Amino acid sequence: MTTPPTRTDPAGAAAARPGRTPNTGQRGSGRRTSAVERAPWLLLAPFLALFILTFILPILAALLSSFTKVTRSGLFGEAGITSKFAGFSNYAQALADGNFVASMGRMLLFGVVQVPVMIIMATILALLLESASARWPAFFRAAYFLPYGVPGVIATILWSFMYVPGLSPLIDIAGWFGLSPDFLGPSTVLWSIANIVTWSYTGYNMLIIIAQLKAIPAEVYEAAKMDGASPVKVALAIQLPLIKPALVLTTIFSIIGTLQLFAEPQVLKTVSPAIDSQYTPNLSAYTTAFAYNDYNVAAAQAVLIALVAFALSFAFLAFTNRKSS
Amino acid sequence: MTAQLTGSSPKPAVKPTAKSKAPGRKKGTSILVTGILVVAALYFLAPVYWVVVASTKSTADLFATNGFAFAETFNLWHNLSQVLSYDGGIFVRWFLNSVLYAGVGALLATYIAAAGGYALAKYKFRGANLVFGIILGGVLVPGTATALPLFLLFSQMGLANTYWSVLLPSLVSPFGLFLCRIYAQATVDPALLEAARLDGAGEIRIFHTVGLRVLTPALVTVFLFQLVGVWNNYFLPLVMLSDTKLYPITLGLNNWLSQVNRLPEFYQLTTGGVLLSIIPLAIAMVVLQRFWRGGLTEGSVK
Known part of the structure; x- marks a missing residue:
């Protein structure tokens, strides 16, 4: 377990040396100063080493490989592999793949519906739980937050049992009313996934909003009370504007999360033939890499997913900033 | 739906005790609000309730009876012993793997992040901003x-399909x-660090004795975040691991689920496994959720 820190210490010490050298002669307390200068790098060393290994290098490798074309000569590639600069051809290939582009569009549709539904639900639950009318707030808070601790895979397994005809109590109950819902059909399965995601993350987002609600100073409420504002008025005119940072934060996290959607559709695929191997962008990249063994195009897809996530997050930030100013 | 707040006590008090003073007129609102909260709780708890019920049933009853009602035969202990003994107790191994990845991973990650965050907050040095x-x-x-x-990088280093590749x-x-x-900037007093320096303590020692202690509330939050993040992670182990012995619980249960179409008894294994894997997390969530607030919004986009 101690391998990473010890392995990385030399790197940190080496990094600190250039900073130390110019100072040692200048001051009388040279030894003390050098220790203070070396310390931040020593403390940062384990993090930086791991960060470089698991973030910087893979991102650079992905960028590099997205601009590379690998050609195997010979029937099975036995005559050697050559790789050369490919420009944007991998990106062109990724974007020419109708299924990949369609999966992006599908996620946008998903996000436009699911993210607002979830954030509004989380906000309402947070406001209700923080209102004086709520009973047993601690119990409800825990109940809503519990699904966050259930891994996406297990949440999907759970809900898939709720969706599969024969097992599902929901379909049984709907049957009493003469209904026969199909949760796994081509037109409904996207919303069945949306339900799983909403179930998993509403409580988590609610807690972030509650944390911000609790930070509102009591004087603000006192002032509103003096003015005779109704609780609804307080919620709309005071609480909502003041929890805006939390709402922006949770929305951005949700947008990034939506584009990364993978576990839910991948697991639900076992019970729903309507989900293909390119249903979401990430599923598409995974399939390209491991089913088609085309790592270069997969890398281009991964970069495109990250870029779209960035673009949407910044667009949303710009939108909220413009609105408030 | 916020309209339902109408008529509740005028101050949305932080203290729940305020409602004891609420006059009778507010009772209707209280019932309405609580009603909404109960409906929401049913939604969040129904699947969990379902799996509790399902794990007490035999495979035949699972399909023959309504999912929300218990069957006549109580099969829970048989199902759970099947889960724990199947394939030489592979489930226990998956569980321990998850504990290793999430527990040890989160513990070390918290320490490493604390050291880095403290260094960036408490020292002025060239390159800090970069x-x-x-x-x-x-x-x-x-x-x-x-x-x-x-994965490609780790394959070249020979780390793919090892514990290290996920850890x-x-x-x-x-x-x-x-x-x-952020937390260190706000709470760690520079005078305290200076005093420790005058006492002759080394910089690293000061971090361990002064820094870590002051940072504790933030550390709890970071640890919980990372614990849940790693425990829930699916994509990374899926990409990295091919040996089922190294699987965390998420991958293992999905492996069982993928066999239900051929072998229906895997339904019982999967539901039993899901139940066993939810219990510790459910307890952890309920016990630890009060620690969850600190620091969550400090990182918010302003």
């Missing part, structure tokens, strides 16, 4: 974007470093 900027960028990079290239990425928490830096 380092922080790059790490902040890491918060925004989707985790799945790095998983594929990381090493779990040790890095840019968000944790971010929170620790």
Whole structure:
């Protein structure tokens, strides 16, 4: 377990040396100063080493490989592999793949519906739980937050049992009313996934909003009370504007999360033939890499997913900033 | 739906005790609000209730009876012993793997992020802003974007399909470093550090004795975040691991689920496994959720 820190210490010490050298002669307390200068790098060393290994290098490798074309000569590639600069051809290939582009569009549709539904639900639950009318707030808070601790895979397994005809109590109950819902059909399965995601993350987002609600100073409420504002008025005119940072934060996290959607559709695929191997962008990249063994195009897809996530997050930030100013 | 707040006590008090003073007129509102909260609770708890019921049934009853009602035969202990003994107790192994990845990973990740965040907050040195900027960028990079290239990198290093391939990425928490830096800036008193220096304590020692102690509330939050993050992670182990003995619980249960179409008895194994894997997390969530608030919004976009 101690391998990473010890392995990385030399790197940190080496990094600190250039900073130390110019100072040692200048001051009388040279030894003390050098220790203070070396310390931040020593403390940062384990993090930086791991960060470089698991973030910087893979991102650079992905960028590099997205601009590379690998050609195997010979029937099975036995005559050697050559790789050369490919420009944007991998990106062109990724974007020419109708299924990949369609999966992006599908996620946008998903996000436009699911993210607002979830954030509004989380906000309402947070406001209700923080209102004086709520009973047993601690119990409800825990109940809503519990699904966050259930891994996406297990949440999907759970809900898939709720969706599969024969097992599902929901379909049984709907049957009493003469209904026969199909949760796994081509037109409904996207919303069945949306339900799983909403179930998993509403409580988590609610807690972030509650944390911000609790930070509102009591004087603000006192002032509103003096003015005779109704609780609804307080919620709309005071609480909502003041929890805006939390709402922006949770929305951005949700947008990034939506584009990364993978576990839910991948697991639900076992019970729903309507989900293909390119249903979401990430599923598409995974399939390209491991089913088609085309790592270069997969890398281009991964970069495109990250870029779209960035673009949407910044667009949303710009939108909220413009609105408030 | 906020309209339902009408008529509740005028101050949305932080203290729940305020409602004891609420006059009778507010009773209707209280019932309405509580009613909405109960409906929401039913939604969040129904699938969990279902799996509790399902794990007490035999495979035949699972399909023959309504999912929300208990069957006549109580099969829970038989099902659970099947889960624990199937394939030489592989389930227990998956569970322990998850504990290793999430528990050890989160513990070390918290320590590493605390050291880094403390260094960036409490020392002025050249490159500090650059380092922080790059790490902040890491918060925004989707985790799945790095998983594929990381797999290729680890394959070349011979690390793919080992414990290290899942554990090493779990040790890095840019968000944790971010929170620790903010918290250290706000709470660690420079005079305290100066006093420790005058006492002749080394810089690293000061971090361990003074810094870590003051940072404790933030550390709890970072640890919980990372614990849940790693425990829930699916994409990374899926990409990295091919040996089922190294699987965390998420991958293992999905492996069982994928066999239900051929062998229906896997329904019982999967539901029993899901129940066993939810119990510790459910307890952890309920017990630890009050620690969850600290620091969550400090990192918010302002």
